[in-house]
Amino acid sequence: MRLKAPLPSKRTLEVIRDESIRALKASERAVEAQFHGARLVASLALGLVLVGFLLVAQWKGNVSRSGDLEAQSNQELAIIIQEMTGQNDALRMEVLRLEDRVRDADVQGKSTGAALNRAAKEVGELKVVAGLVDVVGPGIALRISDADRVLLPQDFVSIVHELRAGGAEVIAVNGRRLGPHSGFSGGDGVIKIDGMSVGPDYAVEAIGDPATLRQALEMPGGLKAMMSAYDGVTLSVSEIEEIKVRSVVPRTGLAGRPVRNR
């Protein structure tokens, strides 16, 4: 084969070859760089996918483990047991302390209740003695008939004293309750209780132990025997199972006042 065109010089050929080689290398590098970049991203992405996956799996496993005693080492279990023992001790102390408080409160409540009961009973008794309440109870009735009106107020004072000595708690004459301020007055055959005349027939009622009261009145040489000796005076004592005596209106405007303790 013959070449019609004149051959390029050797120098020109070398230049062309070098240019081609350079271009090829640049292209190869570009391809390489592209490929390299792709592989970089791909491998890193793969790694990160794996990391993410494992992270979540681990997370879930760890969350589900909380409270799983089997997964704990002996050392960890020992620590847990120690902590729980400590907590138990503390709770036990707390229980004991609270039980103590309950007991204290109980005792206090009981004693308070008892004191209140005692106080209420005392108040009740004092009211009975003071004549502030209606009273019902066993006792005696002493009937006196003084046709000639020979009895004096002192005789009634004697009767009251005698009854009180016999344990009378409440005394009434003709339905008039004798309170702490009651007194007998009068004269010339007229007997007045707290200023109101009564008689000539009298009914003295006393609440107390009937047998003792009767004995107090009927003992030999006692009141009944003495008064029966008066002209026209007759007495009769009868035991009664249930006497009811009304209250008196308490006096107000007292001159004295209670002395306060302390």
Add this chain to the structure above:
Amino acid sequence: MIVLVLAFALGITLGLLANLSVPAVLLTYVGVAVLAALDSCMGGIRASLERTFDDKTFIFGFVSNTLMAGFIVFVGDRVGVRELYLAAVVAFGVRLFDNLGAIRRLFFERMGWE
């Protein structure tokens, strides 16, 4: 960069969807392995920023680091030194922060924030 973030998100999504949880016995193994894999990824990102990334090195490093971490935990378990896994944790932890620091530095350089 966006691709990497998406990949990480994809991994988390897959993990959530898979409904797979690591059994209690393997928790330490996988934990250390995760740390190793994370360290490898950080190392890879750092290398790519330094333009010295090589995919073979990365993949080999990823797998070997992870396996080695698991192996160390295993050996510790068998030998009776359970705390040996701490060695792996410390080593990978230090490397992780080292890589993180380098990445931050390179990133700032790249952005011209320095």
